[in-house]
Amino acid sequence: MRALVTGATTPLGRALVDTLTSSNDCSLVLAVGHEAKPVRPWRDNVVYRCCDLTRGREVHDLICGDAVEHGIDTVVHMAQHRATRDSGRKVHALNVTATRELLSRCTDHPAIRRFVHRSFAEVYALEHATSDLLDEDAALDFDPEAPQWLRDRLEADLMVCAHFGGTLQIAVLRCAEILAADSGSQLWDYLSSRVCLRPLGFDPMLNVLALEDAVTAITAAARSTHTGVFNIPGADTLPLSRVIAETVRLDIPVPGPFLAPLYGLRRWIAGFEFRYDLNLRRFHFGGVIDGSRARRLLGYVPSHPVQWPRAWWRLLLERLADSRSDAG
Amino acid sequence: MDSSTFARLTRQAPFHDAGHGYDVFGLHPPTLAAAVSAGAPAYDWYFRVDSQGIEHVPTTGAAILVANHGGVLPIDAAMMCLDVLRRTDPPRIPRAVADHFVPRLPFVSTLFARLGVVSGTRANVRALLEQGELVAIWPEGVTGPAKSFKDRYRIKEWRVGFAELAIRYDVPVVPVAIVGAEESWPLAMKLRGLRVFGTPYLPVPATPIPLPAHYHIRYGESLRLDGGAHRKLDDPDVISNAATRVQVALERLLDETLRMRRGVFR
Numbered sequence: 001m002r003a004l005v006t007g008a009t010t011p012l013g014r015a016l017v018d019t020l021t022s023s024n025d026c027s028l029v030l031a032v033g034h035e036a037k038p039v040r041p042w043r044d045n046v047v048y049r050c051c052d053l054t055r056g057r058e059v060h061d062l063i064c065g066d067a068v069e070h071g072i073d074t075v076v077h078m079a080q081h082r083a084t085r086d087s088g089r090k091v092h093a094l095n096v097t098a099t100r101e102l103l104s105r106c107t108d109h110p111a112i113r114r115f116v117h118r119s120f121a122e123v124y125a126l127e128h129a130t131s132d133l134l135d136e137d138a139a140l141d142f143d144p145e146a147p148q149w150l151r152d153r154l155e156a157d158l159m160v161c162a163h164f165g166g167t168l169q170i171a172v173l174r175c176a177e178i179l180a181a182d183s184g185s186q187l188w189d190y191l192s193s194r195v196c197l198r199p200l201g202f203d204p205m206l207n208v209l210a211l212e213d214a215v216t217a218i219t220a221a222a223r224s225t226h227t228g229v230f231n232i233p234g235a236d237t238l239p240l241s242r243v244i245a246e247t248v249r250l251d252i253p254v255p256g257p258f259l260a261p262l263y264g265l266r267r268w269i270a271g272f273e274f275r276y277d278l279n280l281r282r283f284h285f286g287g288v289i290d291g292s293r294a295r296r297l298l299g300y301v302p303s304h305p306v307q308w309p310r311a312w313w314r315l316l317l318e319r320l321a322d323s324r325s326d327a328g
Numbered sequence: 329m330d331s332s333t334f335a336r337l338t339r340q341a342p343f344h345d346a347g348h349g350y351d352v353f354g355l356h357p358p359t360l361a362a363a364v365s366a367g368a369p370a371y372d373w374y375f376r377v378d379s380q381g382i383e384h385v386p387t388t389g390a391a392i393l394v395a396n397h398g399g400v401l402p403i404d405a406a407m408m409c410l411d412v413l414r415r416t417d418p419p420r421i422p423r424a425v426a427d428h429f430v431p432r433l434p435f436v437s438t439l440f441a442r443l444g445v446v447s448g449t450r451a452n453v454r455a456l457l458e459q460g461e462l463v464a465i466w467p468e469g470v471t472g473p474a475k476s477f478k479d480r481y482r483i484k485e486w487r488v489g490f491a492e493l494a495i496r497y498d499v500p501v502v503p504v505a506i507v508g509a510e511e512s513w514p515l516a517m518k519l520r521g522l523r524v525f526g527t528p529y530l531p532v533p534a535t536p537i538p539l540p541a542h543y544h545i546r547y548g549e550s551l552r553l554d555g556g557a558h559r560k561l562d563d564p565d566v567i568s569n570a571a572t573r574v575q576v577a578l579e580r581l582l583d584e585t586l587r588m589r590r591g592v593f594r
Contacts, residue, residue: 128431128526131451132353138451201434205354205441237346239354256434285431286441288352290455305347 002028002071003222004062006053006102007078009033011182012118014040015215016076021045025223030070032062032079053079053098054090063105067112074222075106078118080153082184084275085267087148095152100159107168114169116221119157121176121207121231121289122150126281132205135290136174136229147278164227171221175232176209176289179306183211187243189274191309196244197262198283200253203241205286209234210304217300226297231289235302240283246308256284333368337361340418342388344459353423353452354441360421363443364413371410374540375403375508381547382415384502390457391550392494393422393464394574395504396582397472398480400533402426404509404543409443409464411545422464423456429526450489457497465490467571470528474518477534480510481582488571491553495570496561500550503578507585508543511592541592548581 003020007013008031020026021043029046031038038048049066051058067075077099081091099117106112124134125141140154160172179185187208190196209232217232244251254262263276276283294300310318338357346352371377385391395408405424412422424440425448431437446452448465456463466472471485494501514534522530553570561567 129428129447129449131449131455132446133451133455135451199434201438203354203438203441205350205352207352235347237352238348238350242348242350286354288346 001026001074001222002030003074003076004030004032004067004072005076005078006032007080007118008048009035009039010078010082011180012178012211012214013078015211016078016218017042017046019215019219020222023219028070030066030072034079053102054093056101059098059101059105063102063109063112067109071111073111074114074116075102075112076116076118076218076222077102078218080118080156080184081149084147084149084184084186084273084278085271091148092152096155096159099156103160103163107163107166112168114171114222114225115160116218117157117160117170117172118218119160119172119174120153121174121233122278123154123157123174124287124289126285126287128285130285130287132286132288133290134231134287136231136293147275149275150278161229169225169227171224171227172229173217173221173232173294174229174289175214175217176207176234178211178214179208179234179308180211181309184273186274186279188309189272190279191244191247191249193266193272194249195252196249197252197254197259198240198244199256199259202256202284203239204282204284205237205239205288206243206282207233207237207288208243208306209302210236210306212304213302216303217294217298220294220298220300224298228293230294230298230300231291232294232300233289233291233302235305237288248310248314259283333364334358334361336419337364337413337421341421342418342460343421352455353444353446354438355421355423355444356442357421359442360413360444364410367406367410371407371414375407375512375543376540377407377411377543377545379411379415379545379547382411384547384550385412385416385420385462386500386502386550387416387418387420388460390460390497390499391462392457392490392499392501393462393504393547394490394501394578395464395466395506396481396483396578397466397468398475398506398510399473399513399538400515400531401513402473403513403538404506405464405466407509407543408504408506408545412462412464420462423461424464425453425466427470429528432525433527434525450493453490453493454497457493457499467575473515473531474529475510475515477510477514480514481507481586483575483579486571486575488567491571491574492561492567494553495567498552498554500552501574502550503548503574503581505546505548505578505581505585506543507546507582507589508541508592511539512541512543513538539593542589542594544585544589546581546585548577551577
């Protein structure tokens with residue numbers, strides 16, 4: 001396999017490139033990022049290419065130039081705008097237009113046979129009448145009032161799905177939220193505060209994905225020949241209150257109508273990424289994605305529990321304990 | 329909390345842990361064990377539940393319990409679930425299927441989820457049957473508790489979705505007659521204008537607290553609805569006939585239980 005990976009400078013991208021290049025069946029990775037220079041040295045079998053995916057000409061040159069030159073046969077597309085506070089045409093261009101352009105170029109490409117699109121479990125609609133266990137046929141969130149962050153992801157997801165059935169083998173991975181720093185995780189940002197407010201009287205079930213499991217799933221999808229949509233759940237399924245307890249935060253239930261203004265004020269004053277309107281439904285109604293299809297066809301089974309964000313004093317204690325045991 | 333109940337439910341009851349001690353629907357066996365202990369006085373002393381035919385409930389594998397429904401609040405459902413939990417060995421956790429508005433109710437939605445109740449969607453029930461769970465369904469839905477006192481123990485509306493799933497997954501259906509609930513806490517009136525949290529109406533009970541009616545729970549022989557019908561699952565008549573078969577069995581069971589009881593409070 002010779003793979004092209006977009007979004008290669010994100011934590012997920014870096015981990016994926018490392019995994020692919022250390023495997024026996026991947027001889028070369030063309031890592032694509034927005035930064036002019038790679039943020040860290042890569043292995044010998046990695047070629048870094050700076051590319052602005054919002055420009056059609058650059059995408060054309062990437063797929064019809066570099067990809068041909070390096071004999072790329074698999075494309076893993078993960079470049080998405082992570083910040084929820086940003087909106088507008090430029091953000092849409094990266095989230096949707098770039099995906100369309102990339103897919104269109106790959107469809108006509110002589111050597112590229114497989115396209116893996118990293119999508120998000122947030123595209124599923126969560127309501128009181130939806131199931132607690134969401135399979136790939138579950139209803140999608142077409143709420144026109146939803147933030148652009150969500151609408152863009154849904155549009156990109158459906159656009160890729162519209163290309164099923166052609167010569168290009170396409171896999172769309174609807175991943176659970178990756179709970180890790182710098183991954184655009186809403187929950188990570190929510191838990192970064194010492195006090196976590198949650199809706200009074202509601203404690204829905206959540207599923208979170210570890211970075212290692214996300215890499216495992218994407219690698220399995222890149223190697224597989226199966227096409228279609230695959231839900232990628234994580235190994236941790238637990239209630240919101242337990243998530244807050246795991247991170248040793250103060251859990252304060254607050255009547256639902258007060259939460260939007262409180263978190264809006266927090267964003268406005270401190271510039272946090274967490275948006276309550278984006279998380280309102282999943283903070284009320286349980287919705288865990290069902291990974292049966294990925295398990296059956298891709299052989300993906302989540303096995304890595306997430307590393308919960310810890311308080312500084314707890315990290316310090318753990319390090320002290322480690323150093324003591326090493327000295328012993 | 330009764331330590332033996334806690335041990336039975338947390339160690340012996342089959343449970344699909346999705347990590348952290350909860351299943352994907354939110355069931356938490358220690359909370360369930362606490363609820364079983366808390367409900368014991370109501371079961372043993374207040375309603376003096378009398379149960380027959382628990383041997384008809386399969387000890388393993390997927391099955392559907394189909395019961396009649398009545399009373400202002402689902403006390404009948406709680407008593408039936410308690411009965412199954414206490415009388416099956418190893419204990420089977422009945423996964424009660426609730427109406428769509430339940431997840432909108434603050435506190436109730438969370439408590440119900442921890443006790444194993446799931447929202448009544450096809451995908452939820454399908455997932456439970458695939459896991460080999462014991463699913464409890466009240467096909468009358470909200471029309472059961474909404475009945476007037478003169479219509480007690482008469483089945484008004486009968487939804488058929490359970491029959492399709494029973495045929496599709498080839499699981500046994502056990503009819504369960506619950507007698508006592510409709511006299512225990514009859515409905516005085518329905519305030520349809522007050523639809524709080526999506527509930528179809530606000531019930532006004534005839535008495536401030538439930539009366540200590542003597543509960544009788546009777547499990548009928550399990551029914552297999554397949555009979556080769558799985559080839560015609562898309563035929564509405566096949567599903568409707570299968571559902572009617574269960575309804576008739578339940579009505580017969582109800583009539584027998586009503587005939588056998590000595591009085592409402594005795």
